[in-house]
Amino acid sequence: MMPNPAHVIRASLITRSIKCGKPNCRCATGEGHKSLYLSSYYNGKTQLDSVPKSYQDKVSQCIKDYEEITTLLAELSCINLELFRRREIDL
Numbered sequence: 001m002m003p004n005p006a007h008v009i010r011a012s013l014i015t016r017s018i019k020c021g022k023p024n025c026r027c028a029t030g031e032g033h034k035s036l037y038l039s040s041y042y043n044g045k046t047q048l049d050s051v052p053k054s055y056q057d058k059v060s061q062c063i064k065d066y067e068e069i070t071t072l073l074a075e076l077s078c079i080n081l082e083l084f085r086r087r088e089i090d091l
């Protein structure tokens with residue numbers, strides 16, 4: 001089954017440690033606050049979008065769906081090319 005194309009996202013989920021800047025915060029001396037981001041690359045630009053924890057699973061599924069559809073389309077294209085070579089494709 002093809003995943004729903006309406007929900008695909010081409011990006012990666014990454015974790016970034018951010019220092020909040022408050023001088024008394026534990027992050028001033030130690031590790032920063034970990035946050036989840038969507039890293040995407042379109043039109044020559046990489047963008048980071050913050051992802052709330054409550055969205056993590058859904059966003060993760062959207063990324064998987066994108067990858068699955070991409071793989072399925074590549075396989076379909078391969079089959080269609082073979083059919084075209086045999087002039088058996090119905091266009």
Ligand SMILES: [Zn+2]
Nearest residue numbers: 020021025027
């Ligand atoms: Zn902090």
